[in-house]
Amino acid sequence: MKDIQMLHKGKIVRGQITYDQTDLLEVKLDKTDTFRNGEEVTVLGFERKHQMRVLRVTPFKVLFAPADSEVFQIDISKDEAYEDLVYDDSKKFTSFRLNTYATISEDFRTFAVRVTDVSRLGFGFEINDFSVKMNHVYDSMIICDEVTIHPKLVVRYAHILEKTIRYGAEIHHITPGDLSRLRYYIVTRQFVTV
Template identity: 55%
Template sequence: MNVMQLLHKGKVYNGCVSYAGSDLMEVSFEEPSTISGGDSVICFNFQERVQMRVLQVSRSKLVLVPADSEVFKIQAQRDTNYDMYRDEDVSFSSYKLNTYGTLNDDFKTTAVRYCSLSRLGFGFKVNDFSVKMNHVYDTMIICDDEAIHPKIIVRYAHIQERTIRYGAEIHAISPSDLNKLRYYIITQQFREN
């Protein structure tokens, strides 16, 4: 294991890197810290100095990703106006998902398969036309052993051969659910590689 120091709010923590990849780093440490999810830290040793953000915190470990990671640009779009005809030359990184969840509207629950996520929102598939456009839905999305409950607004539909693919922006999501979602995305990408 490589020795790594973490600088956070003027305090230096000593740690050991148990895993280091291009988009994920796991650091173990012994002393208690005040570091929490989403915080920026500077990781350094004798060879390198890297700006990272904390994705997950446990008692003795931190999971870190690069500070400019696309996963931290995923958030609720509540304060922005949706532009249906946005610039097509601008593209955003998309993460593949293969998880199940529900859309809840009043007393009706629809099972869906979530297939992608980007900073613009979720992509999901349903086998019927029951999903309303420009409508806010309460959702439940399964992320490994936990479930998150964001609110989404369905913005477009694309009819495919055997299903309908919908796109929805994230209208509201709690900070803890957002952290769970980010951690789930990164761990899924890590498992695929």
């Protein structure tokens, strides 16, 4: 294991790299309780200086992703209207492929869906049902390995494919904990599907 130094909250923290790739850095530390998901940290070592963000904290390890990673752009839509982002051909967004199952529900009706991808625009999912309402807020439960997350989604578009219907849903609300679990799941899924 290689030694590394990090600048965190004005202090130098020393650790050992247990995994080092372009999109993911795992560092073993004696003490991890001062790190919080989403925090920026400057990683120093091997003649490089990188701005990283905390992706996940465990009792003895911290996982980092580059601070400018598109995965940190996934959040609740705040500034621009969804339609402005979707229909602006000059803007390109990274879409992360997923293949997981979920449910969307309203009142007493629940639909089982397959989530195909996620981007800063929201989730893409497929279902064989025309009764999903446009511009409607749905409660959802998305399976992310051993945990589930529960964002509220607003369905914004539908596209009829040969055997299914593809819907796009904007993130209306998501808790910070669920957002952190989603980002970690996205990054780890990219290594599984390669």
